Amino acid sequence: PDLESRLRKFQSEAISHIESLLRTAVRVLGRSQDAEDVVQETYLRAWRYFDSFETGSNCRAWLFRIMFNVIGVKRKKDSRVATAPLEEHEEAGTGSSNVVFLDPLKRIEGREVLDATTRLSEEHRSVLWLVVVEELTYKEVAEVLEVPIGTVMSRLHRARRELRKRLTTGRAGGAGA
Amino acid sequence: MNCDEANDLIQLYMDNELDAQTTLRVRDHLDLCHGCSGLLDAYVRQDSLLREEAGREPVTSDRLRKSVIDTLERESARPGKQWRSLLRAAAVVVVLGSVLVYLLMPDILTPGATVCALAASDHAGHCSLDARWKGITDEQELAVLARSYGLAAGVPDLSNFGFKQPCGRLCRLRDSNYLHIVYYATGQESLSLFARGSASAAGDLDLILREQLGYRVVIATGSSREMLIVTSRDEKAATDIARTVWTRVATAKNKSRVAANDSGRGFHPTVASNPIFGGVALASLELNRR
Numbered sequence: 001p002d003l004e005s006r007l008r009k010f011q012s013e014a015i016s017h018i019e020s021l022l023r024t025a026v027r028v029l030g031r032s033q034d035a036e037d038v039v040q041e042t043y044l045r046a047w048r049y050f051d052s053f054e055t056g057s058n059c060r061a062w063l064f065r066i067m068f069n070v071i072g073v074k075r076k077k078d079s080r081v082a083t084a085p086l087e088e089h090e091e092a093g094t095g096s097s098n099v100v101f102l103d104p105l106k107r108i109e110g111r112e113v114l115d116a117t118t119r120l121s122e123e124h125r126s127v128l129w130l131v132v133v134e135e136l137t138y139k140e141v142a143e144v145l146e147v148p149i150g151t152v153m154s155r156l157h158r159a160r161r162e163l164r165k166r167l168t169t170g171r172a173g174g175a176g177a
Numbered sequence: 178m179n180c181d182e183a184n185d186l187i188q189l190y191m192d193n194e195l196d197a198q199t200t201l202r203v204r205d206h207l208d209l210c211h212g213c214s215g216l217l218d219a220y221v222r223q224d225s226l227l228r229e230e231a232g233r234e235p236v237t238s239d240r241l242r243k244s245v246i247d248t249l250e251r252e253s254a255r256p257g258k259q260w261r262s263l264l265r266a267a268a269v270v271v272v273l274g275s276v277l278v279y280l281l282m283p284d285i286l287t288p289g290a291t292v293c294a295l296a297a298s299d300h301a302g303h304c305s306l307d308a309r310w311k312g313i314t315d316e317q318e319l320a321v322l323a324r325s326y327g328l329a330a331g332v333p334d335l336s337n338f339g340f341k342q343p344c345g346r347l348c349r350l351r352d353s354n355y356l357h358i359v360y361y362a363t364g365q366e367s368l369s370l371f372a373r374g375s376a377s378a379a380g381d382l383d384l385i386l387r388e389q390l391g392y393r394v395v396i397a398t399g400s401s402r403e404m405l406i407v408t409s410r411d412e413k414a415a416t417d418i419a420r421t422v423w424t425r426v427a428t429a430k431n432k433s434r435v436a437a438n439d440s441g442r443g444f445h446p447t448v449a450s451n452p453i454f455g456g457v458a459l460a461s462l463e464l465n466r467r
């Protein structure tokens with residue numbers, strides 16, 4: 001019964017974040033199979049260390065921390081895991097209604113912004129994703145990635161700047177669909 | 178506040194990471210500066226686009242969710258089988274422990290060689306348990322630590338041997354604290370460098386090569402420092418690496434203060450202990466992971 005209630009508690013607290021973890025892993029690693037393997041290993045470890053997790057604290061951030069640890073180990077053991085910018089593996093979508101002017105003369109689609117992140121380094125891509133998409137605080141991101149908070153700030157600063165530069169340079173004025 | 182300062186703070190402002198006073202200063206500047214407020218708007222829209230598009234991206238997790246739950250249920254089910262697994266693990270630990278004692282016995286009786294054997298055991302343990310034990314990978318932090326442990330020129334660069342991504346921890350071998358740096362390499366086993374300042378290690382470089390637990394261990398002493406290199410490479414490569422490391426760490430005049438290892442006043446409070454049977458403890462930890 002103790003084991004059952006522990007499992008129920010784990011499922012209710014931790015399993016609900018599986019989509020966030022999977023989505024982030026796919027974006028960081030670039031391969032769905034690698035991402036699923038990483039998420040599976042993350043939950044195994046989380047289950048084993050669940051007793052050390054303080055109820056009421058940020059479970060999602062805790063899981064992200066485990067996951068990035070798993071990614072770090074996988075990176076060391078498998079040279080195929082990309083750390084540099086990913087190749088574009090998806091074509092930019094068409095007909096997206098998510099269109100906003102990032103610059104008065106340019107027209108950027110949401111899909112382009114997402115695809116442009118694949119051209120960032122893994123370090124920059126990870127921080128950008130965790131802050132902007134997963135909405136973690138700088139402090140949480142620093143704990144997840146096990147880097148100083150200053151490193152988070154500088155990587156995020158550069159990531160956003162580089163993303164904007166990639167989206168707004170080399171485009172003809174007024175280019176659209 | 179000028180535009181340069183505002184540009185540096187704009188992202189912190191939009192992420193609500195500034196203190197109240199600085200937030201007001203940035204806001205005042207944005208109210209007056211069209212250029213900077215335009216930049217803020219651009220970043221806000223860029224983030225918003227990314228967030229919205231990421232939210233619309235299909236992520237199939239049902240199969241994975243079921244797979245994870247099935248795995249957890251299998252992991253936690255059938256306690257009887259778990260006990261049998263534990264007993265099997267315990268039996269293997271006893272056997273391994275006996276083998277290790279047999280292998281280490283000659284070294285236990287010879288003090289110098291014991292440090293060598295412990296270094297080899299620690300190398301094996303850290304390599305396999307890397308995921309669990311936090312190490313220092315930040316370059317600056319590691320460089321400061323290295324200089325406190327006899328590596329006057331900081332962390333040696335071994336990239337020409339294929340070893341990169343140094344990761345450091347403090348370890349205790351017999352009675353002294355060492356800085357243990359693990360270097361990783363693609364396609365080959367990692368390499369360990371143990372270093373400490375040692376007032377008793379005077380004079381020119383003295384190199385000794387030993388074999389421990391299937392690894393080559395090169396002990397280098399002299400110039401008030403002691404280093405051990407543990408690697409699975411052959412004797413010649415191990416010696417070449419040791420000489421290279423020695424040359425590189427001695428590039429700066431050795432101004433490093435001798436770390437008060439013997440008195441226990443180390444650089445950082447966290448030190449992984451490595452008793453005589455450290456290899457056994459590490460092996461049991463490895464078995465119990467699965």
